[in-house]
Amino acid sequence: MKPRDRLRIAMQKSGRLTEPALDLLNRCGLTFRQSRDKLFCFGEGEPVDLLLVRDDDIPGLIAQGVCDLGIVGRNVLDEFRCTASEDVAALTEWRPLGFGRCRLSVAVPQDMDYRQPQDLGGLRIATSYPGLLNHWLKAQSVDAAVVTLAGSVEIAPKLGTADAICDLVQSGGTLVANQLRETDVLLESEAVLAGPQALPTDERGDMINLLLKRLDGVIQVRESRLLLLQTSRTALDAVTRLLPGGPQPTLLPVAGQPDQLMLQALCAGEVSWRQLEEIKKAGAREMFVLPVEKMLA
């Protein structure tokens, strides 16, 4: 294959992961010119292009070296890893990305008397994830027939083509609507940044390292808040004790008010009204909670 000097990232063309994935890349400073066929998007600032494909094709494209990285559900990546032949390049999960959360679960008809995985012995289980299901059944020493379906797995028991299913669950609404009951979770999934185990040794490897650092910054600050407040030196201890978790706060003098301090704290999560009210009672005033956009440690 011809060597490339631009990084190529595969992501879902149209589906649940498309918008959040694009938003994440934008936050990492990557913007793209949309091409007319919408399969290939040329990167405008950095030498990073996008390939928009079906999510199921992403692991294979990375394994073949057509793309350097991919944004894909862990469920799709792990299914590929379970079923791919040994001679395809080994893939790894470089970063969990915190969106597209769901779980791969076994579910049985609500009226079925189910207590443990062994109760699935001899039954037919419909799934689009035969690799992961077979792996789990083997680990549980259960001998069941895996029926592979491309979609509409949840109606298989009603149609009589299977006795149970193994499918993705998020809210659980689909299971309830089909009179099914979730019994075992095989995999907790979310979108991940997938790539080959060994990074390219050329400029693309440098670009991947840069991207990973930016991603860490974006992911770390996504839920962070910067808390700014003013406090007297005497109330400082009481105020500091109430601050939500995070690194040590920074203290700054306030011009013309020697007994006052400006406090700046990075908080790991949301700061609630109740927390603010408690901190205020302890002696703080002029309080601000700001979202954090970027962070470079």
Ligand code: PRT
């Ligand atoms: O066309 P392409 O092949 O790219 O799209 P797709 O239809 O295969 O994928 P898509 O867009 O449906 O999902 C992409 C990825 O989103 C999945 O691989 C998961 O990693 C993740 N994800 C997160 C989900 C769900 N949540 C989800 N709820 N994928 C599918 N579902 C389906 C599930 O299959 C079931 O039918 O939603 C239903 C269950 O949802 P609840 O909320 O009723 O439990």
Ligand code: ZN
């Ligand atoms: Zn798909």
